[in-house]
Amino acid sequence: MLGNATIRVSNLLRLGRGAIVELDRKVGEPIDIYVNNRLVARGEVIVVDERLGVTITEVITSTYN
Numbered sequence: 245m246l247g248n249a250t251i252r253v254s255n256l257l258r259l260g261r262g263a264i265v266e267l268d269r270k271v272g273e274p275i276d277i278y279v280n281n282r283l284v285a286r287g288e289v290i291v292v293d294e295r296l297g298v299t300i301t302e303v304i305t306s307t308y309n
Contacts, residue, residue, distance in 0.1 A: 253279060271296070 277285040286302040
């Protein structure tokens with residue numbers, strides 16, 4: 245099982261190749277992707293060449309008044 249993480253956007257932008265971010269989902273399970281506590285996308289945990297990743301399956305768009 246993968247862990248859970250909350251990352252500031254500024255820190256996320258500094259992550260380099262090979263950086264590890266633990267998630268609280270198993271491979272194949274859906275995940276919600278939040279930025280500043282706002283749901284911005286949905287995706288799925290995947291494995292590519294024996295490495296874990298996230299594929300975005302839906303970008304959430306919303307309108308604000």
